[in-house]
Amino acid sequence: MREESWQIQIFKKSLKKKEKLKLLEKNLTISPTDIILDLGCAQGILSYFLRQKGGFWVSTDEDFENLKSTQSLVEKNLVQHGPGLLPFRSRSFDLVVCLDYLEHVQNDDLCLEEIQTVLKKEGRLILVTPRSGKFIVLHKLRKVLGLKPEFYGHKREGYSLKEIKRKLNKAHLRPVKHRTYARFFSESLELILNLLYIKFLSPKRKEMLRDGHIRPSSWLEFDAQRKPYRLYSLIYPLVWLFSRLDLFLFFARGYSLAVWAQAE
Secondary structure, eight states, X not given: OOOOOHHHHHHHTOHHHHHHHHXXXXXXXXXXXXXXXXXXXTTSHHHHHHGGGOSEEEEEXXXXXXXXXXXXXXXSOEEEOOSSSOSSOTTOEEEEEEESOGGGSSOHHHHHHHHHHHEEEEEEEEEEEEBOOTTOHHHHHHHHTTOOHHHHTOSSSOBOHHHHHHHHHHTTEEEEEEEEEOOHHHHHHHHHHXXXXXXXXXXXXXXXXXXXXXXXXXXXXXXXXXXXXXXXXXHHHHHHHHHGGGGGGTTSOOSEEEEEEEEO
């Protein structure tokens, strides 16, 4: 029996990624003729599931290593791009999906302008980013624990809803609706797992990937962590149960922000 890809194995034990995918699938309608840009695909975990919704997908990333990992899942329509202009014609895409990418780029205003350029008139954007603000406790704790932004590949902590709406409007992308996800308990667990990986498991690298190094980024790295992964798999039911405490925080906003917008 063929072993599941390492990305899918990670996904099955990732609280936050599963919550993100559930939110996207619930709010994502794709027609068979839609042409979609998956901007910042990382290791291709969400690309794999979203492509099953139909349409013609193109997945991009700045890191060639990420594209190699994505290729093992989606096989085709992969493009490497630089940190500036996107290598596509104007008005090429019906939809751009930009998941946890904007906070990683140096010039986020240029990135949004490029998204607007490659979108067709009234084309759609789905943007997901960490939510920032003065009173977000776990972001402050992250700093206390020594989890520097570069470990995550972040150029900035994230965005408030007000800030991201301002940037979208500046780029002529009209915000339509928004949602948050990953409340306190899920985000706390994510922080603990990131801390353990960075401090004890992550191999030393001369250069960081675009999306940091808070989890295995290749099959070789995943294979080297088989024992910790098996241990985590054993306690995962308890981890999942703890995360369900978020249900009691139905009144609270999550630590991640998803915004739907439309090109003008």
